[in-house]
Amino acid sequence: xxxxxxxxxxxxxxxxxxxxxxxxxxxxxxxxxxxxxxxxxxxxxxxxxxxxxxxxxxxxxxxxxxxxxxxxxxxxxxxxxxxxxxxxxxxxxxxxxxxxxxxxxxxxxxxxxxxxxxxxxxxxxxxxxxxxxxxxxxxxxxxxxxxxxxxxxxxxxxxxxxxxxxxxxxxxxxxxxxxxxxxxxxxxxxxxxxxxxxxxxxxxxxxxxxxxxxxxxxxxxx
Amino acid sequence: xxxxxxxxxxxxxxxxxxxxxxxxxxxxxxxxxxxxxxxxxxxxxxxxxxxxxxxxxxxxxxxxxxxxxxxxxxxxxxxxxxxxxxxxxxxxxxxxxxxxxxxxxxxxxxxxxxxxxxxxxxxxxxxxxxxxxxxxxxxxxxxxxxxxxxxxxxxxxxxxxxxxxxxxxxxxxxxxxxxxxxxxxxxxxxxxxxxxxxxxxxxxxxxxxxxxxxxxxxxxxxxxxxxxxxxxxxxxxxxxxxxxxxxxxxxxxxxxxxxxxxxxxxxxxxxxxxxxxxxxxxxxxxxxxxxxxxxxxxxxxxxxxxxxxxxxxxxxxxxxxxxxxxxxxxxxxxxxxxxxxxxxxxxxxxxxxxxxxxxxxxxxxxxxxxxxxxxxxxxxxxxx
Numbered sequence: 001x002x003x004x005x006x007x008x009x010x011x012x013x014x015x016x017x018x019x020x021x022x023x024x025x026x027x028x029x030x031x032x033x034x035x036x037x038x039x040x041x042x043x044x045x046x047x048x049x050x051x052x053x054x055x056x057x058x059x060x061x062x063x064x065x066x067x068x069x070x071x072x073x074x075x076x077x078x079x080x081x082x083x084x085x086x087x088x089x090x091x092x093x094x095x096x097x098x099x100x101x102x103x104x105x106x107x108x109x110x111x112x113x114x115x116x117x118x119x120x121x122x123x124x125x126x127x128x129x130x131x132x133x134x135x136x137x138x139x140x141x142x143x144x145x146x147x148x149x150x151x152x153x154x155x156x157x158x159x160x161x162x163x164x165x166x167x168x169x170x171x172x173x174x175x176x177x178x179x180x181x182x183x184x185x186x187x188x189x190x191x192x193x194x195x196x197x198x199x200x201x202x203x204x205x206x207x208x209x210x211x212x213x214x215x216x217x218x219x220x221x222x
Numbered sequence: 223x224x225x226x227x228x229x230x231x232x233x234x235x236x237x238x239x240x241x242x243x244x245x246x247x248x249x250x251x252x253x254x255x256x257x258x259x260x261x262x263x264x265x266x267x268x269x270x271x272x273x274x275x276x277x278x279x280x281x282x283x284x285x286x287x288x289x290x291x292x293x294x295x296x297x298x299x300x301x302x303x304x305x306x307x308x309x310x311x312x313x314x315x316x317x318x319x320x321x322x323x324x325x326x327x328x329x330x331x332x333x334x335x336x337x338x339x340x341x342x343x344x345x346x347x348x349x350x351x352x353x354x355x356x357x358x359x360x361x362x363x364x365x366x367x368x369x370x371x372x373x374x375x376x377x378x379x380x381x382x383x384x385x386x387x388x389x390x391x392x393x394x395x396x397x398x399x400x401x402x403x404x405x406x407x408x409x410x411x412x413x414x415x416x417x418x419x420x421x422x423x424x425x426x427x428x429x430x431x432x433x434x435x436x437x438x439x440x441x442x443x444x445x446x447x448x449x450x451x452x453x454x455x456x457x458x459x460x461x462x463x464x465x466x467x468x469x470x471x472x473x474x475x476x477x478x479x480x481x482x483x484x485x486x487x488x489x490x491x492x493x494x495x496x497x498x499x500x501x502x503x504x505x506x507x508x509x510x511x512x513x514x515x516x517x518x519x520x521x522x523x524x525x526x527x528x529x530x531x532x533x534x535x536x537x538x539x540x541x542x543x544x545x546x547x548x549x550x551x552x553x554x555x556x557x558x559x560x561x562x563x564x565x566x567x568x569x570x571x572x573x574x575x576x577x578x579x580x581x582x583x584x585x586x587x588x589x590x591x592x593x594x595x596x597x598x599x600x601x602x603x604x605x606x
Contacts (some may be wrong), residue, residue: 008551008558017587035588063588071287126435127322128594160587163437184436186590187226188511189560191453191474218472 002043002055012042014158014188015054019074021149021159022089023060028143028208030136031103033063034070052079052155062098063139070095078155086151098137104204107136111177118179123162137167140208141181144200147210148185158188165195176203182216194218224274225251225292228265228281235286236261242280246273263269266291289420305552319392320598322384323427324354328420331391332358332431339398341365342411347487351539352442353425360418362397371502374494376419379454379566381426381437382591383509385583385601390420390507392602414502423454423486440486442478451476453507456562457487460569461520466562477564487566494570504570510590511559511582512550514539517571519555520563527576528554535579545604555580581605 005012018216020036040057047053054076062068071094079085111118123138124130130138147160153159162184170178178201185194195216201209230236236259242248242255249268250256259265276535281288292298292360317331336345341366341537348357363370377390397416397582401407421427439451449471462481470476482488494501514535517525525531532552539550551558555565571578584601585592593601 006557008553010557010559013558035586037483037586124589124592124594126431126592127594128597130594160590162590163592164370186436191438193474 002045002053005042005044007042009042011155011160012044012056013039014153014155015042015076016056016058017158017160018055018087018150018153019076020058020060021092021146021153023067023072023074023091023093023146023180024143025146025150025208025210026091027093027097028139028146029100029104029204030107030140030143030202031064032097032101033139033142034060034097035063035142037061037069040071047077049080051078053077054075063142066096066129068098070097084153087153089150096171101204103136108177108204117171118167119169120167122163123167135138137179138164139199140179140202141167142185143208144181144198144210145196147187147208148183148196148198148213151213152215155187160186160188162186162193176182176201176206179204192218223268223271223293223295224290225266225268226277226281226289227289228267228286229263230259230261230265230286233261235284238284238286239265242277244269246256246277248273250278260490264434264442268292268295286312301377313399319388319395321595321601322388322598323391323423324431325424328387328391329358332360332420335360335394335398342398342401343394348419348493350485351423352440352485353426355424355428357419357422357424357486358495359417359419360394362394362411362418364401364411366412369500370413370415372415372417372497372500373503373505374417374419374501375505375507376422376490376566378421378427379423379506380508381423381430381439382432383583384591385509385598386507387421387427388598389583389602390418392598393606394418394420396602396606418586419490422490426451438474439476440484442484444479452476452484452485455483455566457484457566458491458564458566460565460570460572461563464563466521466560475562476533481564490566491569494575498573498575501570501575503579504567504575505579505581506566507581507583509583509593510585510587512548512584512586513558513580513582514550514552515555515559515567515580515582516552517578518568519559519561519565521570522554522556524554524597525571531577531579534577542604546600547602548600 014037014038024034037059043055045053056074058072060070060072072091074091077088123134142161142163149159164183166182168180170180172178181198183196185196197216198213199211201211239259240256247270252266334347336343342362344361345358348359360476378387401411423440426437429441430437439453441450442452443450453475456475456477459481463477467477468475478484482491535552539552542550567578567580
């Protein structure tokens with residue numbers, strides 16, 4: 001039997017953030033970033049010897065176009081006991097996402113035609129500015145961070161990408177684009193800022209992949 | 223000045239347009255360089271007013287068709303200048319409320335605000351920070367023979383939440399600019415005094431400008447200077463140290479060595495304690511998350527006036543949403559956020575201030591603490 005949760009409830013929103021992160025990873029690209037706009041409904045079911053299962057109705061919005069929203073239902077299962085198993089997430093989108101082939105291809109071709117590998121720091125800068133050329137780089141990080149968030153969340157954590165500290169393009173002989181990112185994740189409950197390194201692969205037809213990632217020690221400032 | 227949109231149809235047209243660019247003072251917007259003009263590719267070019275007719279005649283003569291994309295560039299420029307720069311402001315000539323300002327400039331702003339609005343505004347000493355900087359609050363008070371209740375608002379208790387001090391400054395500006403013309407504001411000031419502390423955690427704020435944009439706490443040294451900072455919003459005497467904190471200095475939610483261990487906390491607490499009989503409402507402004515939070519964080523037991531608190535907060539959230547559609551969640555911290563103890567808002571309510579709220583401003587996580595400057599105005603307008 002599933003118990004109804006208040007959509008404003010802290011726990012329900014942490015689960016929703018996780019689901020949105022996973023969804024963004026699976027469906028995102030440099031031309032498409034998705035973010036949780038609101039949680040419509042949440043139910044919870046405790047399954048003996050298995051874990052906690054949540055049924056969610058979410059509304060996501062396109063980071064590029066706030067008026068473009070998509071409804072989504074998701075099921076999230078947090079496994080009992082195991083700290084190392086990422087939650088299982090399944091989702092269904094209502095309707096179609098906007099086609100971003102053109103934007104993706106423009107970005108792809110632009111990066112492929114660069115003479116020197118792309119390198120950048122502090123995206124956004126302290127005042128929230130992101131140059132237009134860096135917007136797809138930032139969206140790509142947002143999408144890839146969805147993977148990190150999915151793999152490392154519990155019912156008591158709520159992660160958001162706070163800033164890209166550094167990004168370096170890695171030259172490849174095949175058709176994929178590869179970027180090495182150092183990002184800062186903000187965890188809402190502990191309020192910690194966690195540096196995380198991730199290697200991100202992307203191709204317009206093959207989606208986003210995080211091939212390697214590692215949590216970094218916190219920079220203790222004096 | 224006008225901006226023309228041309229799509230060259232032949233190579234001759236391309237050559238002619240390139241020639242025009244080199245002989246007349248034309249400003250290519252798209253593409254950036256004349257050598258990138260191509261057949262079939264969009265061309266956007268700004269034509270200075272003195273040569274508009276000449277260019278039009280020239281294009282007609284060469285049967286090159288064009289559309290006027292922008293008939294008056296200056297008009298467009300004027301429209302994009304934010305309101306407070308255009309209108310007369312006896313508040314602070316030239317101070318931009320849609321930019322983030324470093325502490326030096328905020329200090330200057332406070333002095334200037336008092337000078338230009340001395341009939342209403344006085345600047346007062348509150349205390350000193352751990353690094354010995356002076357904390358000031360502004361009192362906005364209409365002279366009157368009747369005793370008035372107080373609304374207190376503090377911003378910037380957490381260093382990285384830059385939109386918060388930006389809001390306090392905006393708030394002061396709005397009140398001062400409109401108290402004569404806006405009946406709501408003028409009635410407000412007839413009955414209430416406003417006390418605004420634009421930056422509570424001054425040392426932390428400066429540190430977030432100079433060293434670490436995502437710093438949160440103050441800058442008090444611990445463990446022989448090997449670790450810095452207490453979370454000021456875990457340092458108040460409201461079930462201090464009981465839940466949602468860390469006793470470890472390296473944590474972002476380190477609650478300090480004891481309740482009110484920090485000079486910044488003491489400065490605020492002592493003042494509010496002294497005036498508590500007259501304070502009707504305590505507001506503390508944070509980011510991000512889009513919440514209006516009511517007591518308590520350290521327990522799920524609702525405060526005695528819970529219904530009224532929630533009712534007022536829901537009205538506020540509805541009004542806020544009416545401006546730009548931004549949705550804010552309303553509820554107690556312990557239920558809609560997480561458990562925490564030692565918060566200023568909880569303490570204010572516990573000592574008897576009936577209306578005590580934490581505002582968590584924009585956004586929802588897309589930008590988080592690093593909210594872009596173009597969101598300062600809408601955030602402040604809707605929160606107003």
